[in-house]
Amino acid sequence: MQVEVDESKCIAAGQCVLSAPEVFDQRDEDGIVVLLAERPGAELHDVVREAAGLCPAAAIRLAELVEG
């Protein structure tokens, strides 16, 4: 799984951090999303999909990679 974020869309709601704190953080000053892991491990895929679904600005894009 490849994670991409669009900072220009991010509205700093922090829903992604609530769902997947291992993968997303927020900048202290303005709350804009910070991507901690572009290719999170398989054990995190469910929470990352949850985060992408909950993002109120559709700022998280997931591309499923063919592993191997």
Next chain:
Amino acid sequence: MSRILVVGASAAGLAAVETLRREGYDGTVTLVGDESHAFYDRPPLSKQILASQWEPGKLALRPPADLDALGLDLRLGTAATRLDLAGRTVHLADGTELPYDGLIVATGVRPRRLPGEGAHVLRTLGDALVLRDRLRRGSRLAVVGAGFLGSEAAAVARGLGAEVVLVEPAPVPLAHAVGAEVGRVLTQAHLDHGVDLRTGVAVVEAGAGGVRLADGELIDADEVLVAVGSVPNTDWLQGSGLTVADGLVCDEFSAAAPGVYGAGDVARWHNPLFGVEMRIEHRTNAAEQGMAAARNLLRPEARKPFAPVPYFWSDQYDMKIQAYGYLRGHDEVTVVDGDLTAGRFVAAYRTGDHLAGALAVGMPPKVLMSWRRMVAARAAWSDAVPSTASVVA
């Protein structure tokens, strides 16, 4: 279950259909939407779209390839007109009859209107594009309703150099939603930015050319925007046997009937976290409730109550407003950080003995997260708020 029908092709409907597939459901998913465009985001309509900072393409909630991968039976540009609950069939305006095993109702809301012809409303992409074409430096816009939508539009119009008169029936705008003191802070921003704010005045007519007040005064304007709240799109459910009362009434699982769930702006459900029925017209709730409805529909034996901490944000002028919790009907507001007069603060809301929510203006968004956790934990007010904090309302 081999046929699931989702009615409503916006954020809640999208969250529902994505969740169905993510949870492994591989039957037919039919999605009905009355607009010809599906799955675009609405919050930017009164912000970046109205300000011409974004073009409409940026509103797409998912790239086309991601939508294709969902394998939906898409029925766009046609509205649902009737539900036959016993026969498990939805009738569409184009004459189609769609049988289902499971149904998710996500038909949203439409703008409330006032008497008169030719005023703008702001709900769809089409609405926003028409209004933005009319907003020009020096033109005069009258906005009826100083809620979040009207306030955002007023702020954008001022930024574009338009003259703005903002008319609000309540004495203090947003007082019912965020309390009088915070409402006054937000409205002061309009005055600081040169908006002609008229509060405590009733509007009897809003049309092309201006707004007629209850006392007979006519406020002339080149364009008029009516932003006085919304009406749930439940007309098509009348006579179906489902309970409709300012929204589709659902239980704590977001269920309206066996195999029928509600999600998003249209759904009124019992939120067990706060112990009250609520209907939330905020973007985040649409996604959360769409997910919850889909999961509960697929797993009736393992249903979970839908008990979120609601969240909303609003951008007005240079202010970002964010709030967690359920602020309506609160008993007390206390500033727990910053200063109301400086326009940088966190306010905590008490309902009964509990912390009901918190709202921040001009603060780093992360500041609110600890408050969200306390709301989610149903923190006692006396534990959450030190007694030295200043009570403002």
